[in-house]
Amino acid sequence: MCGIIGFCGYLDAKEELIEGLSELEYRGYDSAGIACFTKEGIRIVKAVGKVEGLRNKLPVNMESGCGIGHTRWATHGEVSEVNAHPHQCGRVTLIHNGIIENYHELEKELEKTGRSPKSKTDTEIAAMLLDSLYTGDVLEALREAVKRLDGAYAFCIMFSDKPDEIYCIRKGSPLVCCVSQDGSVVASDMVALLRYSKEYFVLPEFMVAKVTKKTILVTDLEGNLITPNILSVHWDMSAAKKNGFKHYMLKEIHEQPEAIARTLAPRIKKDKYMLPDFSKDGIDDAVFAHTTRIIVAACGTAMHAGMLGKILMERILRIPVSVEIASEFRYSDPIFTEDTLVIVVSQSGETADTLAALRLAKEKGIKTLSIVNVKGSSIARESDYVLYTHAGPEIAVASTKAYTAQLAAFYLLTFRFAYVTGRLNEKEVSDYMEELSKTGMLMEQMLDQKDRVRELSKRLTPARDLFFIGRSLDYALSCEGSIKLKEITYIHSEAYAAGELKHGTLSLITGGVPVIALATQGDVFSKMISNVKEVRARGAMVILLIKEDNQTLLEEEIFDEKFLLPAGNDLFAPFSAIVILQLLAYYTSCYRGLDVDQPRNLAKSVTVE
């Protein structure tokens, strides 16, 4: 969601802020703005639409070495220039990521002091509050403001009587900082810091960062100095660039074999047998030994990875696993037992509902393990155990490599769990691990089919409705195929457990409606084929995904198009099947002329409820 950047240093601040905002565009936004300290005081420029539009509005004479910039994803108040950040009240100019929940109540109080907002945003009320509390002592004002503000926030604040200084504070919403030769930088995520440094720190909650040219001083609200924990990333700028691909999504689809290898490699111990090993992650075997029930909580694509993980874990571990939509879970008064393990899954590690689900489990004293991509993110820091996927930066809003890396993490966890609890012996685990380590290769083979997928996508382009069907692992995968397609093509799409079609949805299957049928699982193959016949009998255009080794079981041509997936253990078919589904979504979006990487209304990291 909203992107934040603050720069204080030796370069042209407005240029640095615009660059930073361009790097944060992927988070999703509808308007943008910057504020800079200049000789004439603080100057603010805002624009509705893309960062490029903001760049074109900047006056050439806006000379400055210090400023803040923001991309807004509207929550309170429509998309307009006046609602865009930065917001200014008296001596305070600020940008904000998050939601101030009690803004209405604060507004009423502040009106009594003669302050009234120009915009419809919760953020401007925070600026008004701070201005009302500020008498020249920043810490004193922040101390009071924190007591009064409910909700989540990351603020970058400029005080007009403190030139060339930026103050930051956060609760819930993320904020990362780095110091380099060119100056000091703060941002809502690491991608915008990469140009300056590979070393950074996460501003701890309720701590204050005072950002100046040479340094970032972190103190608590009483002014006691804090030494933040320095983190580093192993990837460089090129990892966050398109590198010749037309879109980030296409690049990230292609990066999957490599991403999976990075998830697996640090956890494979090869001796006589190939076993998963989490000793470097600090995940003790006792975690598995004492678990009799698992709850997975996540949102969107990460939740779909959990759905697949559930089937896998229940099948192999024979313990009950439930998958919960994080936004529902937190309000459902869930039942925990002492030996429950809560697994939360999140690419960004900042999704508000997933974070809340994690906190709920922790509050109840339940063990938590997270599968996270972004290092140092809130979910990673707050879980008892974390398994980083190491998929590298994912820029496209539609998640691809983060998803398959999450799947790989579930497979690893399952196999270690099974080994520790004696469900599988060394040899059995090792055989599975051998196959898991070959999944990257399977994905490479599927990428070779991209021209065929592109051709086929032309046929999907005019569709109004579309269905994905599958059973077992294929149903979980259908859910992921469907969300991918709908989010970037805007075609209405639904995923159905194939056996469920007859109970209502079959009425929507009419001549020419595309149905993408996944039939990769041998144990339900014949049942699945019956369902395919049912939709075909009603005129559906069927695109069938089956494994090479099941081809001979097809007695008749019951498809319009067929994709063959490599032969092998059905358990690993999702890795190859998903590549076809991702490419279908990608090329259909391209043919429809849409913004593949930044679909309308969506944000990469959903940091508000």
Ligand code: F6R
């Ligand atoms: C869809 C997509 C979203 C995210 C969801 C959770 O392609 O990317 O559904 O999966 O917003 O995000 P994270 O994984 O960051 O918690």
